[in-house]
Each structure stands twice: as structure tokens, then as C-alpha cells.
Amino acid sequence: MNIDIDTINQIIASVFEEMLTMSTEFFDAGDAASDGERVVASIRISGGLEGIVVVEAPTETAQQIAETMFATDGSRISDEEVCDAVGEIVNMIGGNIKGLSDGVSQLSLPCVSRETVTPTAEIPLTSMADVLVSGLPLKVYWHHLAEDTAAV
């Protein structure tokens, strides 16, 4: 099953615009690596569809997402809550990508960490979305690993 970038962009837009009323604007950042501290959240899809979704949010973006989700200003948001918010974003994007497959698949729990360097990719990247969320940058990666057609 081929999941194209337009479909992933639609899912991303739906998550931010429909539920959080945060604007989205997609752009092409090329291969430019992110710098500075970021909150990185990943989730694994396994079964009929196999893949990993990664959301990479610079600190300012992650903070803004958390403030929107908690409907409060930054001074009241803890580091744990910022990670929780970005984890929920990858959970929603991952769940919707999983739902595109007819096969039986499972969704893992999100894994969230703070990173300062871009990890070396050990698995092939299928799609990458660069998006401005309320004017702040965010990256979403989709690594499509395999598809077990027998499970469909």
C-alpha cells in the first residue's frame, strides 16, 4: 500500500486544524537538518501495515502545541506536559495512517524524547512533511517498512 505525501499532509492538517484550530502551511524545506533542541515523538505501526511515524517539533513549536492543548500559557506547562502533547500528536497521525490500511494492524504507545542532534536514519524514509503550525516549523516523517499482504 502506497501512502503518498498528500494523504499524510491531509492527516496532519486535520489533526491541527480540526481539533486544535491551529493553522497549517506546508512547504519544502529540502534536506536541511534541524538544529537546536527538539521534542521527537515516534509511534510504530505493525501488522498488515508496517511503519514508523516520527514527529519532530522544535522546542518553541512543541511549547505552542502544548499551550494550545492545555489552553494555558507557557508558564504553567511542565516539560512532561510538553512531551505528552507532542506524543498525542504522533498518536493521532499514526492512528490515522494505520486506518488507511485494510489489513489488521496494531499501534504502539508513543515514545517521546528530547533531542539536540538529528539521529542517523537506520531505516529508509518514505515521506517527509514540512509544515508550519501556527507559523512554527514541524517535521513529520513516515517510514514505511513493509506490508504483510497475507494479513489483509
Place this chain on the structure above:
Amino acid sequence: MKVLIVDDSKAMRMIVKRTLAQTDLGRCDVVEAENGADGLAKVQAEKPGMVLCDWNMPEMNGIEFLMKLRATGSQVKFGFITSESGQQVRDQAMDAGAQFIITKPFNVESLNAAILPCLA
């Protein structure tokens, strides 16, 4: 009506609570739980009229929670609010006794449409 919101994400519990207040249910008593095991205890202690529950959670997930809840004889109105969107998940939820399942992202309209039949 008292509503129990079960989700391991504090951010999502906050969003559900805020969205719920904008539905026809209006402001209501809300109790929160972080997973199914916590949810089971809260149902016993708080006697909610409705449970809004995530699917994927550590310790005890949503479907295990619902099955254990129904095994106790509880007929509390139960709806899933989850990123899970496949037909298999939907069937499993309904077979276990859920009244509805809403896929995230959701909004006031979709939540309202789902809970309205439970308010009758």
C-alpha cells in the same frame, strides 16, 4: 451527568473535557483516569453516567477495560475516543458493548452527535 474520561494523555483528557463542555451536555461533573485499571476503580467509586475512553493505554487498554467493566454487570454508557479507526477496532468495540467510537481528531460536532443518543 457525571462523565469519566479515561486517557493516558493528560493533554487529551483536557481537550475532551473542554470539548465536552461545548456539547449539548454542557458543563458536567468530570472525573479522570489514566488507564483502564484506574478507570475500573473510578467507575466503582464515582458511579459515572458515561465513560469516554481512549483505546491504547499502558497497564490496561480501553477494550480490556470495557470487557472487564461489562463483566461486572455495569451498563454505564461507554464511548471510545481514539486514534484507532479501522473497521476491526469498530467491530470489536461494539461487540464488547460500546455505544460509539469517535476517531481523533474530533470536534464539538462529532462528539455531540455521538453522545446525544446516550443522553436520551
